[in-house]
Amino acid sequence: MPAKLSVNLNAVAMLRNRRDLPWPSVTALGRIALAAGAHGLTVHPRPDQRHIRFSDLPDLRALIDDAFPEAEFNIEGYPTGEFLDLVERTEPEQVTLVPDDPAQATSDHGWPFERQGNFLRPIVARLKKRGMRVSLFCDPDASQREIEAARDTGADRVELYTGPYGGCHDDPAKCAIELQKLDKTAALAQAAGLGVNAGHDLTVANLPGLVRAVPNLAEVSIGHGLTADALEHGMARTVGRFLKALEG
Template identity: 75%
Template sequence: MPAKLSVNLNAVAMLRNRRDLPWPSVTGLGRIALAAGAHGLTVHPRPDERHTRFSDLAEIRALIDDEFPQAEFNVEGYPTEEFLRLVEKHQPDQVTLVPDDPAQATSDHGWDFIGQASFLKPIVARLKKGGFRVSLFADPDPAQVPAARDTGTDRIELYTGPYGSYHSDSEKARKELEKLGETADAALAAGLAVNAGHDLVVANLPALVKRIPGLTEVSIGHGLTADALEYGMSATTRRFLAACGWPA
């Protein structure tokens, strides 16, 4: 089965937040993406709410429950107590933990699983006890995979930023892709499912899903939203699904 597509709505929310107005509608564009075949929606509610607002979560949860019950809700963020209570309140299907500083513009690295195991293990246990699937943001480094597995997580999400950044240098992109592939191979062998995300676009998705045939899910926001400005959200969602290998 091809990798599922979760549409990250943070870039939509950031555009909305430029004005004290309700458009573009985060839930409205999420509805269009799901109607076009997306398998889920992702948000990253940062403490300052500069992108997704805390109030968006209840609306997205209701959208999925009422209109697209087969879809999944993925909430990502740094695991402060406030964040953990937020996900426990809104009950996403998946919680993706990222090692972000609150001031970061965007996620730009994975966890140091070896060095931060004692921090992550009780958090993962708390979330899994609450019934959530847990995914941990990971750099392309096979040596970190055993420590990631030992946290108790269900999945890792490969940070694909370096791969995406070499969009105009095919040789560097190839080398980054192989790092991602080797890490995915190690994770799958260790019993972990593998997600991926960051700077993925229609042009670089096919090579990624070919190298990692066991890829479970991709979460895509910036590149997908940029394309939506040109093609519209519905057509863009279908373009990204096709790039993942889904039939038209």
């Protein structure tokens, strides 16, 4: 079965936030994406709300509950007290924890699981107690010890950071090297009993290579590349293109 597609709406929200106007509508475009076959929606509410606003979350939660109950809501972010309170109010199906500094433009590295396992363990337990699946952002070349430390936090999945793979779109030899790293890390995660998600700089062009390298990939979360395609092809057609690419 192909990996599921979760559409990240942060880039849509960033465009909306350029003006004090309600368009483009994050909820309306989320509805189009789900109606076109996307399996879920992803948002990353940062402390400064420069992309998704906290006020968007109840609307997106209601959209899924009322119109697409089979879809999943994935909220990602750094686990501050404010963030944890936010996800507990929203009750997403999945929470993806990332080690971002609040000032970062975007996520660009995974957790140092060995060093921060004790920090993550009670957070993971808190979220799982509320019935949420927990995924942890993971470097593409994590060692076996790091993966075992991720497992020991109690998390359900890791999300492979695919930025380096996406960044070598014009260098086939480097792409092959990055895919080997992702393949090895995914195999370690699966051997440790962890599900594997992936995200960052994924496109229609590079998805087939990824899903061939990581055949048991559970989910991809895609925002920037998908939103860029939607400007050209429209959201509904773009979702179809990405679903096709996930077939390998």
